[in-house]
Amino acid sequence: MIPSYANFGGKIHGGILLSLMDKVAYACASRHAGTYCVTVSVDGVNFLQPVEVGDLVSLHASVNFVGRTSLDVGIRAVSENVRTGLQKHTNTSYFTMVAKDDAHEPTLVPPLLLENREDARRFLEAVKRRELKENYRHAFDNEKNRIALDDELNRLRDYRCVVGW
Numbered sequence: 411m412i413p414s415y416a417n418f419g420g421k422i423h424g425g426i427l428l429s430l431m432d433k434v435a436y437a438c439a440s441r442h443a444g445t446y447c448v449t450v451s452v453d454g455v456n457f458l459q460p461v462e463v464g465d466l467v468s469l470h471a472s473v474n475f476v477g478r479t480s481l482d483v484g485i486r487a488v489s490e491n492v493r494t495g496l497q498k499h500t501n502t503s504y505f506t507m508v509a510k511d512d513a514h515e516p517t518l519v520p521p522l523l524l525e526n527r528e529d530a531r532r533f534l535e536a537v538k539r540r541e542l543k544e545n546y547r548h549a550f551d552n553e554k555n556r557i558a559l560d561d562e563l564n565r566l567r568d569y570r571c572v573v574g575w
């Protein structure tokens with residue numbers, strides 16, 4: 411991690427890590443699909459530990475799941491202080507990519523070969539993650555539409571905000 415990747419606090423920008431991870435997700439997805447791919451969504455972007463200038467960051471990635479035209483790539487980021495050998499798991503994120511054909515339309519991807527129990531576990535986890543995400547999306551949309559502002563304004567008293575009108 412070179413100095414120009416750092417923020418004003420001297421740590422590596424989260425955006426730099428995300429950008430590197432996006433490239434890795436692209437490499438994995440496009441190699442599996444055999445086509446150009448685009449990033450559709452990224453889940454699990456939580457930076458658990460800061461990354462320092464000079465650290466060596468390794469991104470461990472695998473295609474965990476394929477749908478019809480989409481693929482899920484899991485990426486585990488580990489940063490290492492090369493002098494002490496100390497390693498830190500900074501985040502694990504899941505990129506959903508979609509394969510595109512020459513007309514830029516979503517195109518079918520090959521099935522995924524699960525070579526061992528670990529591959530099967532990752533595939534099933536991805537299925538579960540997708541189901542939960544869909545449930546969350548529906549639940550949140552319903553809740554959002556149900557917020558009656560005038561009835562619920564008093565709830566704001568429980569939070570650290572100031573009603574300023």
Ligand SMILES: CC(C)(COP(=O)(O)OP(=O)(O)OC[C@H]1O[C@@H](n2cnc3c(N)ncnc32)[C@H](O)[C@@H]1OP(=O)(O)O)[C@@H](O)C(=O)NCCC(=O)NCCS
Nearest residue numbers: 448449450451476477478479480481506507508509515516
């Ligand atoms: C993602 C995109 C291809 C979806 O196009 P679409 O016409 O809605 O296509 P479809 O409905 O057939 O969806 C294609 C696949 O994307 C998946 N998908 C669509 N929206 C999604 C979302 N918000 N999250 C996860 N997957 C999504 C669908 O489930 C489908 O997967 P499947 O074929 O494996 O079942 C289109 O929105 C796109 O090109 N977005 C821009 C992506 C991009 O440019 N990214 C770079 C960063 S700017």
